[in-house]
Amino acid sequence: MTVKPEILKITNTAKSRLFNVEEIELRFSNGAERTYERLANRGHGAVMIIPITENGDVLLIREYAVGIEDYTLTLPKGLIDPGEDEHTAADRELKEEAGFGSNRLHTLKVMTSAPNYMGHAVTAVVAQDLYPCRLEGDEPEEMEVVRWPLDKLEQLVADPDFTEARAIAALYMVKDFLAKQSSKSD
Amino acid sequence: MTVKPEILKITNTAKSRLFNVEEIELRFSNGAERTYERLANRGHGAVMIIPITENGDVLLIREYAVGIEDYTLTLPKGLIDPGEDEHTAADRELKEEAGFGSNRLHTLKVMTSAPNYMGHAVTAVVAQDLYPCRLEGDEPEEMEVVRWPLDKLEQLVADPDFTEARAIAALYMVKDFLAKQSSKSD
Numbered sequence: 314m315t316v317k318p319e320i321l322k323i324t325n326t327a328k329s330r331l332f333n334v335e336e337i338e339l340r341f342s343n344g345a346e347r348t349y350e351r352l353a354n355r356g357h358g359a360v361m362i363i364p365i366t367e368n369g370d371v372l373l374i375r376e377y378a379v380g381i382e383d384y385t386l387t388l389p390k391g392l393i394d395p396g397e398d399e400h401t402a403a404d405r406e407l408k409e410e411a412g413f414g415s416n417r418l419h420t421l422k423v424m425t426s427a428p429n430y431m432g433h434a435v436t437a438v439v440a441q442d443l444y445p446c447r448l449e450g451d452e453p454e455e456m457e458v459v460r461w462p463l464d465k466l467e468q469l470v471a472d473p474d475f476t477e478a479r480a481i482a483a484l485y486m487v488k489d490f491l492a493k494q495s496s497k498s499d
Numbered sequence: 500m501t502v503k504p505e506i507l508k509i510t511n512t513a514k515s516r517l518f519n520v521e522e523i524e525l526r527f528s529n530g531a532e533r534t535y536e537r538l539a540n541r542g543h544g545a546v547m548i549i550p551i552t553e554n555g556d557v558l559l560i561r562e563y564a565v566g567i568e569d570y571t572l573t574l575p576k577g578l579i580d581p582g583e584d585e586h587t588a589a590d591r592e593l594k595e596e597a598g599f600g601s602n603r604l605h606t607l608k609v610m611t612s613a614p615n616y617m618g619h620a621v622t623a624v625v626a627q628d629l630y631p632c633r634l635e636g637d638e639p640e641e642m643e644v645v646r647w648p649l650d651k652l653e654q655l656v657a658d659p660d661f662t663e664a665r666a667i668a669a670l671y672m673v674k675d676f677l678a679k680q681s682s683k684s685d
Binding site for chain 1: 563
């Protein structure tokens with residue numbers, strides 16, 4: 314059993330509208346002391362949705378990502394609103410970003426993005442039994458929906474427009490999930 | 500061809516030792532305007548190393564992640580130092596964090612973590628032909644190295660101590676890479 318470092322002090326060092334930076338002084342169990350910075354958690358978590366069509370294609374979206382100043386292929390995702398559970402949030406974001414609702418949602422995995430400097434987690438939710446339904450969100454423009462056959466996942470992973478680690482991980486996990494689901498129904 | 504939004508203005512809104520927050524005013528091609536925040540890029544990028552032993556196991560590390568205030572299973576990783584290329588940085592981090600060097604490095608993929616609010620990218624590098632070699636890094640304590648058979652990847656992905664999306668993505672990609680490598684050598 315590893316003994317966790319002792320947190321000696323937490324200080325807020327910078328704050329903007331979205332981000333809150335904390336400085337943390339730690340003492341490790343061997344006596345070593347370090348001061349780290351991290352982004353403080355906010356909100357109620359986030360969901361990433363893997364929408365799967367009847368014939369086993371995944372619905373990707375192409376959206377503008379200001380961090381890389383370019384359009385990128387990824388999966389629908391968004392913050393969980395106060396009072397929502399993960400599946401309600403997943404269904405709402407899917408309607409806002411891809412124009413589909415889902416009658417069959419299943420949680421795959423809670424993933425972190427960069428646990429060394431932020432606590433942010435996203436829950437990967439597979440969405441099946443889809444039906445057309447669009448909700449107005451706060452998106453500045455309608456997102457392009459790109460249908461991709463899951464048996465061509467390797468080509469997608471090789472595409473330089475598809476880089477988001479959480480989406481890569483989610484699609485591989487969904488392949489395992491669907492293989493298990495189909496072996497159960499055989 | 501999608502026309503990128505026009506960047507109207509970039510303002511620095513908060514700054515700490517590690518983080519630099521920018522506010523960006525954008526006008527999308529349909530005329531919609533939005534103001535977003537993002538973390539500015541810094542440094543020379545980062546590498547994540549997937550060390551593969553002779554018999555096909557992966558070497559994971561268990562390290563303390565202050566963002567989640569807990570120990571986590573992940574892959575060795577770190578920032579690229581000025582003047583280093585990706586493979587030099589990968590080999591150095593592998594020596595510092597896992598106590599191994601590699602004679603055979605191959606770049607798998609450049610991954611982003613959260614392109615909607617940061618540009619940070621990490622290059623996944625597979626390391627083979629390993630030999631014991633430890634370099635002193637700036638780690639506060641020696642990291643535990645955990646050997647995991649890649650054919651039990653599904654059990655690892657189900658482990659709540661293994662959450663980092665970039666590491667999940669990297670291990671699935673390395674499985675594809677090794678399958679191709681072994682089919683070539685047959």
